[in-house]
Amino acid sequence: MTRRIVRMAGDGIGPEIMTAAGRVLDAAAEKFRLDLSFQDCLFGGVAVDETGTPFPADTESACKAADAVLLGAVGGPQYDSLPPEQRPEKGLLAMRKALGVYANIRPVRNIPALAGRTAFRDGHLDGVDIVVIRELTGGIYFGAKDRGDDWATDECRYTTSEIERIVRRAGDMARQRKGRVTSVDKSNVLMTSKLWREVTTRVMAEEYPDVTLDHMLVDAMAMKLISSPADFDVIVTENMFGDILTDEASMLVGSIGVLPSASMGDDGPGVFEPIHGSAPDIAGQGKANPIGMIASIAMMLETGLGEPETAAAITAAIDAAIEAGDVTGDLGGALSTDAAADAIARRV
Numbered sequence: 001m002t003r004r005i006v007r008m009a010g011d012g013i014g015p016e017i018m019t020a021a022g023r024v025l026d027a028a029a030e031k032f033r034l035d036l037s038f039q040d041c042l043f044g045g046v047a048v049d050e051t052g053t054p055f056p057a058d059t060e061s062a063c064k065a066a067d068a069v070l071l072g073a074v075g076g077p078q079y080d081s082l083p084p085e086q087r088p089e090k091g092l093l094a095m096r097k098a099l100g101v102y103a104n105i106r107p108v109r110n111i112p113a114l115a116g117r118t119a120f121r122d123g124h125l126d127g128v129d130i131v132v133i134r135e136l137t138g139g140i141y142f143g144a145k146d147r148g149d150d151w152a153t154d155e156c157r158y159t160t161s162e163i164e165r166i167v168r169r170a171g172d173m174a175r176q177r178k179g180r181v182t183s184v185d186k187s188n189v190l191m192t193s194k195l196w197r198e199v200t201t202r203v204m205a206e207e208y209p210d211v212t213l214d215h216m217l218v219d220a221m222a223m224k225l226i227s228s229p230a231d232f233d234v235i236v237t238e239n240m241f242g243d244i245l246t247d248e249a250s251m252l253v254g255s256i257g258v259l260p261s262a263s264m265g266d267d268g269p270g271v272f273e274p275i276h277g278s279a280p281d282i283a284g285q286g287k288a289n290p291i292g293m294i295a296s297i298a299m300m301l302e303t304g305l306g307e308p309e310t311a312a313a314i315t316a317a318i319d320a321a322i323e324a325g326d327v328t329g330d331l332g333g334a335l336s337t338d339a340a341a342d343a344i345a346r347r348v
């Protein structure tokens with residue numbers, strides 16, 4: 001059976017990492033005899049340039065008909081002054097909403113060969129293995145926005161059912177791991193966080209009594225993630241906190257260029273993308289690390305397409321290339337984006 005994959009390379013380094021990572025997927029598909037078809041779709045700033053809108057209707061229908069969606073990154077300074085509705089980032093949010101991918105899964109695991117590249121002392125990162133489950137289709141990103149001459153508002157709204165379903169994702173994930181969930185909120189100030197904590201406590205007690213639940217305020221979490229990162233297993237949190245904490249968590253690994261993500265709904269295709277952005281400061285220079293994109297492909301194979309063996313082979317190839325120092329400059333290596341991807345492709 002042919003699996004249909006929509007590729008949206010996007011802007012900045014997006015096309016560079018998508019092309020390079022594609023060669024790893026080609027190598028893996030050949031070795032494991034996967035039958036994949038690809039459709040490249042316009043998305044983000046490049047879609048604004050060509051069609052006037054960041055998430056064209058054709059792209060939306062292609063995504064909905066696909067088995068999985070691969071995304072590079074969108075955005076760039078040339079689009080920053082566009083009206084809000086036309087910004088590439090608006091297209092990203094519209095795409096997540098249209099596909100109903102409310103659970104953004106962002107794994108962060110210590111890679112021993114990279115520990116020396118981080119800002120942490122020897123041994124501090126031993127045992128770090130975290131999965132952040134970020135709520136992706138609600139909260140302040142999607143609330144009403146308004147602007148007057150000398151004021152602006154962004155509404156933050158969560159419903160009980162939005163919180164219940166993401167907490168269940170965290171509970172399910174913890175059961176496959178060390179059985180611990182840390183829920184992050186700001187319930188000492190925000191009404192949405194009070195609801196978040198109430199609902200999380202109830203769902204976990206009623207449905208996941210075997211999983212240990214802790215609550216932590218987001219400011220303390222920002223600190224603990226650095227001071228004691230090995231203490232965490234599954235972290236579940238709202239949209240904006242999850243965005244910020246995962247960029248922070250990338251420093252536990254060594255570069256934001258290595259962290260992947262999977263965005264899943266209850267049905268329909270998942271969206272697989274690195275957590276970083278379009279990196280305009282290095283775009284077009286062959287410097288971008290392709291590992292976040294390649295690891296997102298591994299997540300697609302495992303979580304989206306049910307091919308765990310192929311996913312494991314790609315993950316092992318990433319680890320081997322890192323171990324050998326066959327990496328880009330952000331990880332202390334000397335390879336270009338293409339060469340770093342090829343170093344992984346030949347190890348699959």
Ligand SMILES: NC(=O)c1ccc[n+]([C@@H]2O[C@H](COP(=O)([O-])OP(=O)(O)OC[C@H]3O[C@@H](n4cnc5c(N)ncnc54)[C@H](O)[C@@H]3O)[C@@H](O)[C@H]2O)c1
Binds near residue numbers: 281
């Ligand atoms: N999912 C997405 O498409 C997404 C995510 C984040 C930001 N953005 C957009 O990207 C644009 C740039 O945002 P930003 O600069 O704040 O964040 P960014 O993640 O693009 O870059 C932050 C820093 O990390 C570096 N970096 C990022 N990815 C890298 C990689 N693969 N290899 C090596 N270094 C890498 C960049 O060079 C930069 O110094 C903005 O328009 C933003 O809205 C898009």
Ligand SMILES: CC(C)[C@H](C(=O)O)[C@@H](O)C(=O)O
Binds near residue numbers: 075275
């Ligand atoms: C570009 C932006 C809208 C996006 C987000 O905040 O979700 C990005 O930072 C991410 O992490 O995917």
Ligand SMILES: [Mg+2]
Binds near residue numbers: 243244
């Ligand atoms: Mg982000």
